[in-house]
Amino acid sequence: MIKIKELSKVYLTPSQKITALDNVSLTVEKGEIFGIIGLSGAGKSTLIRCINMLEKPTMGSIVVDGQEITSLAKRELRTARQKIGMIFQHFNLLSSRTVFANVMFPLEIAKVPRPEAARRARELLELVGLADKEGAFPSQLSGGQKQRVGIARALANGPKLLLSDEATSALDPQTTRSILKLLRDINRKFNLTILLITHDMNVIKEICDRVAVIDNSHIVEVGEVLKVFASPSSPTARSFVNTVISREVPAELLHRSQVQNEQTHVKLIRVSFIGPSAGAPVISSMIRQFDIEANILYGNVDRIKDTPFGNLALELIGPPGVLQESMDYLRSRGLEIEVLNNA
Numbered sequence: 001m002i003k004i005k006e007l008s009k010v011y012l013t014p015s016q017k018i019t020a021l022d023n024v025s026l027t028v029e030k031g032e033i034f035g036i037i038g039l040s041g042a043g044k045s046t047l048i049r050c051i052n053m054l055e056k057p058t059m060g061s062i063v064v065d066g067q068e069i070t071s072l073a074k075r076e077l078r079t080a081r082q083k084i085g086m087i088f089q090h091f092n093l094l095s096s097r098t099v100f101a102n103v104m105f106p107l108e109i110a111k112v113p114r115p116e117a118a119r120r121a122r123e124l125l126e127l128v129g130l131a132d133k134e135g136a137f138p139s140q141l142s143g144g145q146k147q148r149v150g151i152a153r154a155l156a157n158g159p160k161l162l163l164s165d166e167a168t169s170a171l172d173p174q175t176t177r178s179i180l181k182l183l184r185d186i187n188r189k190f191n192l193t194i195l196l197i198t199h200d201m202n203v204i205k206e207i208c209d210r211v212a213v214i215d216n217s218h219i220v221e222v223g224e225v226l227k228v229f230a231s232p233s234s235p236t237a238r239s240f241v242n243t244v245i246s247r248e249v250p251a252e253l254l255h256r257s258q259v260q261n262e263q264t265h266v267k268l269i270r271v272s273f274i275g276p277s278a279g280a281p282v283i284s285s286m287i288r289q290f291d292i293e294a295n296i297l298y299g300n301v302d303r304i305k306d307t308p309f310g311n312l313a314l315e316l317i318g319p320p321g322v323l324q325e326s327m328d329y330l331r332s333r334g335l336e337i338e339v340l341n342n343a
C-alpha cells in the first residue's frame, strides 16, 4: 500500500539546514496497522506529511496504492489526496459547523451529490457511535467524541489509507483505548490500511501489527510488534519497550558472580514467550530433564493486541555444560533467551 524508498527531507531555514529524514525506506502492506514511534523531533510528523503530500521530499520516492506521489501535478494531487484520510491530535474540526456538517465537508469538496453525501455522513456517524449528536457543535463534545467525528470525516471519501497523527495523545487512557478499538474495528471491517505516528508505546502495543522505530531522522528498527517487544534490537526500541513492560533486572543481581566454583556456574537469563504456549510447562520440563537449579527472579504476562506475551527472569545454577544444554533446550522450544550476566 505504501512503498517509501530512500526518502530524505531537509528543511532550509535562514540560519541552518535541518535533516528531518535521512534515507528512510519502508513498506506498509495493505490492510495492516503500522505504527511509527519516535521521540519528539525524530522526524515522525515530517514523514506523515510527506506521505500526505503536505511536504515535498528533498529526495526519494513514495508510492501509495501503486501511484508515485512525489511527482504529481496539482490536479492529480487533489484526487490522490482523496484516497488518504487523516486524523489529528487536536481533531481539527470546524467549530462553526455541526457534527453532521463537519463530516459533510470533504464530501462537498469532492462534489458528491447532497442526498448521497448526507446518507454517507449519517452512515459514518452511526459507525462511530455518534448518530444522536449530528446537530451538536464541536464545543459541546468530549475529546473522545471529537475524535470520533474526526474519524467519520476522514472516512467520508472512502479512503484506502488512514493516517493518524498522534490521534490519541490528547485523550485520557480510557478514551484512548476506546478510540484505538474503533480504529481496529474500522481496519477489520474495511480492510483499511492505517499508518499511525505516536510517541506512546502503549498505542503500538494495543493495535499495531508492525512498528518502525525512528530515531534522529533514521529508521533504526522495523518489525512485527510481538517480535520487537520480545527482542528489541536497537537501544531506542529497547527503551520504548521498557516504558510499557518491566524488563529491568536489579543491578545487584546482574553483578553477582557467575562462578560459584569450577563445577557450578550461575546464568541469569531473560526468557520471553509469545502466544498461548505459556512458558511455565517448558520451564518445568527443563528442570525435570536437566540437573540444574532454577530460581524465578521475576515474571509477568501481558497482552500485545490479543496475544499473551510473557517475560521471565531466571537464575540457572549448575555445571557450565548442562546450563548451556538447558538454554539450548528452551530455545528449541521456541522461547527467546537473553543471557543477562555475560560479562
Ligand SMILES: Nc1ncnc2c1ncn2[C@@H]1O[C@H](COP(=O)(O)OP(=O)(O)OP(=O)(O)O)[C@@H](O)[C@H]1O
Residues within 6 Å of the ligand: 011, 012, 013, 018, 019, 020, 038, 039, 040, 041, 042, 043, 044, 045, 046, 047, 199
Ligand atoms: N517546517 C519546518 N522547518 C524547519 N524545520 C522543521 C520544520 N518541521 C520540522 N522541522 C524540524 O525537523 C525535525 C523533525 O521534526 P518532526 O516534527 O518531523 O519530528 P516529530 O518526530 O514529529 O516530533 P514531535 O513528536 O515533537 O512532533 C526537527 O528537528 C524539527 O525541528
